[in-house]
Amino acid sequence: MHLLVLHGPNLNLLGRREPGLYGTTSLDQINAELQQRATELGVSLSCFQSNHEGALVDRIQLAGQDSAGILINAGAYTHTSIALRDALLAVNLPFVELHLSNTHARESFRHVSTLADRAVGVICGFGPTSYRLALEGLVEHLRAAA
Numbered sequence: 640m641h642l643l644v645l646h647g648p649n650l651n652l653l654g655r656r657e658p659g660l661y662g663t664t665s666l667d668q669i670n671a672e673l674q675q676r677a678t679e680l681g682v683s684l685s686c687f688q689s690n691h692e693g694a695l696v697d698r699i700q701l702a703g704q705d706s707a708g709i710l711i712n713a714g715a716y717t718h719t720s721i722a723l724r725d726a727l728l729a730v731n732l733p734f735v736e737l738h739l740s741n742t743h744a745r746e747s748f749r750h751v752s753t754l755a756d757r758a759v760g761v762i763c764g765f766g767p768t769s770y771r772l773a774l775e776g777l778v779e780h781l782r783a784a785a
Contacts, residue, residue, distance in 0.1 A: 640681075640682040640683070640707045640778070640781060641682065641683045641684070641685070641705055641706050641707060642677070642682055642683070642684050642685075642706055642707060642708050642709065642710065642774070642777065642778075643684070643685050643686075643687065643698070643699075643702040643706045643708075643709045643710070644670070644673060644684055644685065644686040644687070644709075644710045644711075644770070644774075645687055645688075645695055645698060645699070645709060645710065645711040645712070645713070646666060646686070646687065646688035646689075646712050646714075647688075647689070647690075647695060647711075647712060647713040647714030647715070647716045647717070648689075648690040648691075648714045648715055648716060649690065649714055649715070650666055650688055650712060650714055651666055651688050651690070653665050653666045653669065653739075654666070654668070660740055661739050661740065661766075662739065662766045662767060664766070664767045666688060668767070669767050669770055670686045672767070672770070672771065673686065673770055673771065673774060674686075676771055676774055676775070677774060680774070680775070680778050682778055684774075685705075685706070692716055692720055692722055692723065693722075695713070695716070695723060695726075696722050696723060696726045699723070699726040699727055699729075699730055700726060700729070700730060702730055702732060703729070703730030703731070703732065706732060707732065707733075707781055708732050708733045708734060708735075708759075708777050708780075708781055709727070709732055709733075709734040709735075710734070710735050710737060710770065710773045710774060710777060711723075711727070711734055711735070711736055711737070711754065712736075712737050712738060712739070712769075712770075713736070713754065717736065717738070717742070717749075717752050717753065717754060718749060718751050718752065718753065719753070720753055721753060723753070723754065724753045724754055724757070727754065727757065728757060733759045733777065733780060733781060733784075734754075734757075734758055734759060734777075735758055735759050735760050735761070735762065735773040735776055735777045736752060736754045736755055736758040736760075736761045736762075737761070737762045737763065737769045737770060737772075737773040738762075738763035738764070738769060739763075739764075739765075739766050739767065739769055740763065740764060740766075741763050741764030742763050742764075743763070759776070759777060759780050760773070760776050760777075760780075762776065
C-alpha cells in the first residue's frame with residue numbers, strides 16, 4: 640500500500656515559523672518520523688510540499704495513479720481552496736485532513752474547511768503527532784475497507 644503525504648504552504652518553514660504555535664520540529668523531521676512509522680505499518684509513503692496551489696493539485700492528480708490514500712495538511716488552503724477539494728474528489732481516494740494546531744481554537748476564519756466534509760477524518764491540535772495519528776487512522780481505514 641502506497642500513500643501520499645501533502646504539505647501545503649509555509650510548512651517548509653516548520654521549526655522556524657512561529658515555534659510557539661507550530662513547535663520546533665522541522666518538516667524533514669516530520670517526514671522522517673512518518674517514513675519510519677509507515678515502514679513499521681508495512682506501507683510506503685511519498686511526501687510532497689509546495690507553496691503553490693496548482694502544484695498540490697497536480698500531485699493529487701498523480702496520486703490517483705499510484706496511491707491508495709492521501710494525508711493532507713493543506714495549511715491556509717484548507718480554508719480557501721475549492722481547487723484542492725475538487726482534485727481530491729476527482730481522484731476519489733480516501734484522505735485525512737490534518738493540522739498541527741487546533742484550528743478551532745484559533746481565528747474564526749480557520750474554523751472553516753473546504754475539505755473536512757469529504758475527509759475520512761480530521762486530526763488537529765497535536766503538533767507533529769497529528770501526522771502519525773492521521774497515518775495510523777488512514778492505514779486502519781484502508782485495511783478495514785479491503
